[in-house]
Amino acid sequence: MRVKILIRLKSQILEPQGKVIEQSLNNLGFNEFNNIRxxxxxxxxxxxxxxxxxxxxxxxxxxxxxxxNDIIEEYEVLG
Amino acid sequence: MRVKILIRLKSQILEPQGKVIEQSLNNLGFNEFNNIRxxxxxxxxxxxxxxxxxxxxxxxxxxxxxxxNDIIEEYEVLG
Incomplete structure (x- = not known):
């Protein structure tokens, strides 16, 4: 079986790459996309x-x- | 609503990071994990x-x- 593991920084940790993506999308006119991580x-x-x-x-x-990294990350398993 | 976008390299494109993870897991005794990307x-x-x-x-x-990057990547939307 194929399993997906999603690993994300915990919500209280700053994730700058998402902010960059959000700003780039806003510049392209995608204003509805928020809180990107x-x-x-x-x-x-x-x-x-x-x-x-x-x-x-x-x-x-x-x-x-x-x-x-349990200190700063959390994970979710799909499938 | 919270949306997840999963972006992966197309299957015919080499993905070395997955190979490194696979080898590291094998070294730790996780031999059942295959085809990691x-x-x-x-x-x-x-x-x-x-x-x-x-x-x-x-x-x-x-x-x-x-x-x-449509040339080498594909995406899947969840939620």
């Missing part, structure tokens, strides 16, 4: 025969050990 | 009173004009 997307394949619990446990473990 | 996540607020068509049209337009 950029994060990371990690997509990966896991074996289909894993149970949901095994899958969640492996992803959580990989996020905690490598992918996510 | 890293992309970008852009999250933004749009006014709640937009119709689905207006929302889709604005996002498509912003992606084509600024956010996505």
């Amino acid at each position: 950029q994060g990371k997307l990690i997509e990966l394949d896991l074996p289909d025969n894993l149970s949901k619990e095994e899958k969640d446990q492996k992803i959580d473990s990989a996020c905690k050990k490598l992918l996510v | 890293q992309g970008k996540l852009i999250e933004l607020d749009l006014p709640d009173n937009l119709s689905k068509e207006e929302k889709d049209q604005k996002i498509d337009s912003a992606c084509k004009k600024l956010l996505v």
